[in-house]
Amino acid sequence: MQNPLHTKDPSIFPLKHSESIKQYESRTDNDIWRAFNKGNEAAFNYIYRIYAPTLFQYGGQFSKDEGMLQDCIQNIFIDLRRKRGHLKEVNNIKAYLYKTMRREVLRSIKRQKRSSFSSWAHDDKVFPIEICHETKLIQQEYEMERKEKIESAMNLLTPRQRQAILLLYEEGMNFKEISEVMEFSEVKSARKIIYRALASLKLIIKNRG
Amino acid sequence: MAIYPLYMKYEDYNIDDFLMDDFFIHWVKNPNDNNRHFWEKWLEQHPEKRDIVMQANLIISSVHYKSKPLMNDRRYVEAFENILKADNNSGLKKTKMEAEYQKPKFPWRGIAACILILFCVGVCYKLIFSPNSISESSSHNVTMIKRANPPGKKSILTLSDGSKIFLNSGSEISYTSGFNDSLRLVRLVGEAYFEVQKENRPFVVETGNTKITVLGTSFNVNQKQNGTLKVALVSGKVHINDQEGNHMQLKPSEMMVRDEEGAYYKTGFDLLTITGWKDQTLVFRENSFVEVKEKIENWYGVKLILQGNINTNITYSGTYKEESLENVLKGMLYTSGLAYKIEGKNITIKKAI
Missing domain, CATH: 2.60.120.1440 (Jelly Rolls)
Incomplete structure (x- = not known):
């Protein structure tokens, strides 16, 4: 469906599979996933190239522990490769991997909390939002003020509301994809959470004058 | 590809509706021929909605992650290699993270880890220091x-x-x-x-x-x-x-x-x-007076001297392709009621009488 940007230039890395991008960028997610399930290495290569960096960024919203994020990505792909041949159909690779990443990161954070060093994961601080207009607009004082107002209001929303907003506007996911990533049972719930977030946003901005 | 939504539906939309509309968001985030054509046409027919649409567009396009951790090259390559390695070595399934929570059963694991770390330090040392020495030695001749x-x-x-x-x-x-x-x-x-x-x-x-x-x-x-x-x-x-x-x-x-x-x-x-400068195009986009002055001085190798009480709180926009200094000054200063005088490399700018 979507054709995500290639976040890694194949030629810069010592992996000799730059062909994989050319080969797969025009195929559907379902096709790519099937090829991966059959053991096709170029398909795996493509999936890793496209999604590892964005999974890292997404996971980074939950925790700043970069070593842990790397481990999570590693574990996800190790697991998927083990299960090749028996993987279920996937029509939207991005949503599926984000869901898996979310689970993996939350599990790791829980584990860290159990151990004595639990300085990470201040739950209310996850998924901070930045409002970033085009620079020329920001130069105007009025716009700057407005930007700050919206930004501080956004960051008063609940972390789950912020996550949904970021998936919608930053990641460009639709409601179906959001409900998969956040594991809602119905697409309706994704709509509801955004609807409520926008309503509280208006309220916050109004109350602050 | 995407199905054209009904034109009608959007007429009663307020800003919240736009902010929650998949097809609208898709246009803002991933414009393509299909949705661009639709929205441009729709806006033409509903000019009264332009303000709301632009506001919604601005909000959607300005929301970003505040922290954007980047997977650096080392992690990217290392994770990739570990994933492939795990195939042949079922014992290596889980990485560091879990190892921390399992009591080490064999003391020699620690020793192996030490050797591995020493090895890695050695490799890093080589990677970091050898390119420098090459560039230094070869730069002599x-x-x-x-x-x-x-x-x-x-x-x-x-x-x-x-x-x-x-x-x-x-x-x-x-x-x-x-x-x-x-x-x-x-x-x-x-x-x-x-x-x-x-x-x-x-x-x-x-x-x-x-x-x-x-x-x-x-x-x-x-x-x-x-x-x-x-x-x-x-x-x-x-x-x-x-x-x-x-x-x-x-x-x-x-x-x-x-x-x-x-x-x-x-x-x-x-x-x-x-990048206009490389094609001899001088571009001002809402530049302040100070920025414009700097650009012109650098572009033409001249000095601008301000005389008298000149309001510098103005911004300029304009595009000049392969234009002479005089034409640029004319275009710029005319609108702001200023006059100029060229004397060699010095240009005096003052209020027009």
């Missing part, structure tokens, strides 16, 4: 080439690898002739536009304490004396590192900005504003 443009002069250089550098006025570039076997390194002060030929040796632009690494791309670098730096990528891919360990990668049409306080951020950029 090659000549250093330096090109500097005074204000008012621009130049184009073609390097031995076929790469092209457009060097702006008041800028300086230096490199070793023929480069060396493993690296194409140039040093820049000021502004230059690079069209780098693709080959295996990385091409590195060093400017201040920042390194920009590419293989083959086109990009603009603008470094100013006040410490600001702008790297704008037109095509391909660049990696930017500074000595403090900051790291950023750019995709085409992204620009990295380091402001005077040393803060880094990414934005988009207008191609003409940033």
Whole structure:
């Protein structure tokens, strides 16, 4: 469906599979996933190239522990490769991997909390939002003020509301994809959470004058 | 592809409805011929909705992650290798994370880990220090080439690898002739536009304490004396590192900005504003009087002298392709009620009577 940007230039890395991008960028997610399930290495290569960096960024919203994020990505792909041949159909690779990443990161954070060093994961601080207009607009004082107002209001929303907003506007996911990533049972719930977030946003901005 | 939604539906939309509409968001985030055509046409027919649509568009496009951790190259490659390694070695399933929570059953694991760490340190040491020693030793028997443009002069250089550098006025570039076997390194002060030929040796632009690494791309670098730096990528891919360990990668049409306080951020950029200079196009986009003055002085190699009480709180926009200094001054100053007088390299600007 979507054709995500290639976040890694194949030629810069010592992996000799730059062909994989050319080969797969025009195929559907379902096709790519099937090829991966059959053991096709170029398909795996493509999936890793496209999604590892964005999974890292997404996971980074939950925790700043970069070593842990790397481990999570590693574990996800190790697991998927083990299960090749028996993987279920996937029509939207991005949503599926984000869901898996979310689970993996939350599990790791829980584990860290159990151990004595639990300085990470201040739950209310996850998924901070930045409002970033085009620079020329920001130069105007009025716009700057407005930007700050919206930004501080956004960051008063609940972390789950912020996550949904970021998936919608930053990641460009639709409601179906959001409900998969956040594991809602119905697409309706994704709509509801955004609807409520926008309503509280208006309220916050109004109350602050 | 996407199904055309009904025109009707959007007529009663308020801003919240737009903010929650998949097809609308898709247009803002991933414009393509299909949705662009639809929304442009719809806006034409509903001009009264333009304000709301633009507001919703602005909100959607301005929401971003506040923290954008980048998976650096080491982690990217290391994770990839670990994933492949795990295939042949079922014992290596889970990585560090879980190992921390399992009581080590065999003391020799620790010893093995120590050896592994020592080995890694050794490899890192080699990786970090050997390229430097190569570049130092080989730089003894090659000549250093330096090109500097005074204000008012621009130049184009073609390097031995076929790469092209457009060097702006008041800028300086230096490199070793023929480069060396493993690296194409140039040093820049000021502004230059690079069209780098693709080959295996990385091409590195060093400017201040920042390194920009590419293989083959086109990009603009603008470094100013006040410490600001702008790297704008037109095509391909660049990696930017500074000595403090900051790291950023750019995709085409992204620009990295380091402001005077040393803060880094990414934005988009207008191609003409940033790279127009290399095609002899002088561009002002809501530039302040001070910025315009600086640009003109550098562009034509002149000095602007302000006389009397001149309101400098005005912004200018304008595009001048291969224009003479006089025409630019005319165009700019006419609208603001100012007059100019050219005396050699000095231009006096004062209120028109």
